[in-house]
Amino acid sequence: MPKITYVDHAGTARTVEGDVGSTVMETAIRNNVPGIDAECGGACACATCHVYVDGEWAEVVGPAEPMEQDMLDFASDVRSTSRLSCQIRIKPELDGLTVTTPARQG
Known part of the structure; x- marks a missing residue:
C-alpha cells in the first residue's frame, strides 16, 4: 500500500498507508489526520x-480539473500546488506523497 505523509501547519508529520483507488482525503479521515x-x-x-x-x-x-479549480476559490491561502485531497486518487506511483494542510484549516 502506498504511504502518504500529512504535515500539519505546525510541521507535525503523520505517515499512513492508503488503499490504491481511495483518495488522499478518505485516507486522512480513516486515520484521524487533523486539518482535513x-x-x-x-x-x-x-x-x-x-x-x-x-x-x-x-x-x-x-x-x-476545472471543477476542482472552481472549488479552490473557496479555500484560504491557495498556492500553485493547492489541491483538494478528495480529488487525488491514490495510485502506486504516489507512494511517498507528502501533503501539507493550510494553517486556517488546522
Whole structure:
C-alpha cells in the first residue's frame, strides 16, 4: 500500500498507508489526520480538504480539473500546488506523497 505523509501547519508529520483507488482525503479521515475536515464527504463541493502537494510530487499528482479549480476559490491561502485531497486518487506511483494542510484549516 502506498504511504502518504500529512504535515500539519505546525510541521507535525503523520505517515499512513492508503488503499490504491481511495483518495488522499478518505485516507486522512480513516486515520484521524487533523486539518482535513471533508465537510462535503468528498463530493468536491467545499474546500475543507485543501492541501498543498509537496513540490516534487506536483507533476506526479497532476493539475486540478476545472471543477476542482472552481472549488479552490473557496479555500484560504491557495498556492500553485493547492489541491483538494478528495480529488487525488491514490495510485502506486504516489507512494511517498507528502501533503501539507493550510494553517486556517488546522
